[in-house]
Amino acid sequence: MKKWIIICACVAVFQTILAQRITRQYNNVSFSAALKDLNARQHKYTINFVYDELEDFRVTKSIRNQSVPDAIMQLIGFYPIRMTQVEDNIMVECTQKTPTKMIGRIFDNKKRPVDFANVALLNVRDSSLINGGVTNENGQFVIPCEARKAIVRVSCVGYITASNTYNIGKIGTITLKEATMNLQKIVVKGHRQPFRMTSEGLVAQVEGTSLEKMGSAEDVLKHLPRVMQKNGEIEVLGKGKPLIYIDNKKIKGTIDLDRLSSSDIKHVEVITEPGAEYDATYQSVIRIKTTRKKGEGLGLTYRQVYQRNHQNNHREVLDLNYRYRGLDIFSNLYGGLSQGYQDQHNDNRLYGKTLMNINEDLIIKNKSYYTSGSLGFNYVFNDRHSVGATYEVNINPYSRGGWNSLMDVWKNGSKTESYTNDMYCRFKSRPTQDFTAYYAGQIGKMSIEWNGEIYLRKTGQTQYSEETGIEGGDSRTIESDFTADSWMHASKLVLSFPVWKGTLKVGNEFTESCRANLYTIDEQGTDLPGKTDDQVKESNLAAFVSYGLRLNKVELNAGLRYEHVSSNYYNTGGDYWSEENKDYFVPDQSRKYDHFFPNVSLTFPIGNVKMNMVYKVTVSRPSYSQLSSNVQYNSRYYYQGGNPLPSQPSNMA
Known part of the structure; x- marks a missing residue:
C-alpha cells in the first residue's frame, strides 16, 4: 500500500512539473496576447503586465518544452522589454516608457522577412540618433520614440541600406534590395548571416x-x-x-x-x-x-575614399609590408580632409525669476586636414611565442571651425534683445605619439598575454566670439585660449590556465596618466571663470580573476575585479588658487577609491535561441573633458566646460 502511495505521489509530482513546461507556437500575435495565453496555460506563476504598454510589440516564436520564465525571455528577444521574477510572481514591462512608437516590418524583394537588421531612428533636422532597435525573426521592429516624425534608416549585411522619413506610428513594410557584386559575368549575392x-x-x-x-x-x-x-x-x-x-x-x-x-x-x-x-x-x-598576411616579400596596398555630403571629404591610405619567414615589418601612411556643415535651429526655455525663451538659428562649419604614420613589426618565433611593437605619429596641421548665428531673446513673453554671434575657433596640436608593444606565448599549459603602451599628446584651441547687439542688446568680444598637455602609460598581463573543464584567467592592469590644463580668457565684464592653471594625475591599479566553464550546452562565467584608483589634483594659480591651497597639491580635491566588481553570467539554449543571464557591478567615472577647466563660450546665455574641483559646484549653464 505504501509503495502505491509513493508511486502515485511521484506521478503527481511529475505531472505537476510537466504541467509547468510550455509548448506553443505564436505567429504574429501581440506580446500582451502571448503573455495572457502563457498565464492561462499554467498555475505556478502569476504574470503581471500592463496590457496597453506591450500591445504594440508583435512576436513570432516557437516555444518547445520551456519553463514559463524561459518562454517569456525567448519572446522578449531584442525588444526593450524587461522581465523581473520574485519567487512565483513575474513582472513584464517596457523599459522605454513613451506613449508613441515607430512600428514596422522589414522584407527583402522576395517577400522574406529580414532578421538581425539594424533600425535607427534619426532626427529629421540634423540626422542625429534618437533611438534604435533590431528586427526579430519575423522582420518586425517596435522602437519607442517621442518625436512626431523621424528618419528610419534600415541596414543589414547583404542588403542596400534604406532610408526614409515617416510619421510616428505604424509605417507598414519596408523592402530592402539585395546588394550584388558583379565579378566577370558572375553575380555574387549575400544571403548567409x-x-x-x-x-x-x-x-x-x-x-x-x-x-x-x-x-x-x-x-x-x-x-x-x-x-x-x-x-x-x-x-x-x-x-x-x-x-x-x-x-x-x-x-x-x-x-x-x-x-x-x-x-x-x-x-x-x-x-x-x-x-x-x-x-x-x-x-x-x-x-x-x-587576418594574418600570407606569402613573403614586399607588399603594397593603396586605398582612396571620396565622400560628398554637403561638403567634400577625402581619405587616402597607403600600406607597406615586408615579410620574411617569421618577421613581418609594416608601415602605414594615412591622410585626409574632413569638412562639416550643419544648419541648426535651437528653441530653449530657461526657468527662473524671469521666464526666458531663446530662439537661435545658426550655421556651423568646420574643416580639418589630418595625417598619420606608423611603423612596426611582428616576429613569430614558433607556434608558441610571438612579439611585436608599433610606433605611431598623428599630425593635425590645419583645423578650423565656427558658426554664425542670430539669436532672439524673450523675457516673460516680450521680445527684449536680438544678437548676431560670429564665433571662430582655431585648434592647435603638436604631433601625438603612441608606442605599443605586446608578447603572446605559451609555457606548458599556461598562456601569456602582455601588452604595454606609452602615449603623449598636446592639444589646444583659441576661440574668438564677436556678439553684435541688433535690438536692445550691447556688443562685446570674447577671446580665450586653452592648452592641454597629457601623457599616459599602461600595462596589462593576463595568464590563462586550463582547470577541470574550463579556463582560469588571472591578471593585472596598471594605468597612469596626467593632464595639465592652462586656460586664459579676456572677460570684458563677463561672469566667466578667469585664468586657470591646474593638473590632474591619476593611477589605476587593477587585479582580476575569472573562470569560464562549459558543460554540454550550458556556459558559466564568473569573475572578480579589484581596482585601486588614486586621483590627485594640483593647482598652480588662476581663479581657483588661494592662500589656503597655495601648496600646489590640493588634498581636499584629491580622491582615492578601492572597489570590487563581481560578475556572473549563465548562457543556455532554448530551442534555436541562446539565453544569457548576467549579474555584474560597474562604475561610471568622469572623463578628462568633464574635469577640464576649459570653457567654450557659445553665447552670453550658454557656455560649457568641465569642473576640475569635484567638491565645488560648477556655474556652467
Missing part, C-alpha cells in the same frame, strides 16, 4: 563574407547587429560607447577604424557583457581580429 551568438555577445565572421567588401573597419561595425554610429562615435545599443581593440591593442578613436581595411579583418566580436579582465567603466567591448 555571418553571425553566431556566444556567452558574451556575438561574433561576426568578416573574412569570406560580404562584410569584407564594406570598405573600412568602421563601415563593418556599422553593419553589425546592435552597433550604431552616433555623432561620429561607435555605440552599442543599450550599452553606450564600447572599448575597442584591434589585435589586442586598445584604440582611441575612429581614425584607427578608418585606416583598417575590411578585407584585412578576420572576425569581429561584440561583447555585451564584459568580464573581470576589462575596465569596469565600460559596459561593452568590441574586439577586431585581423
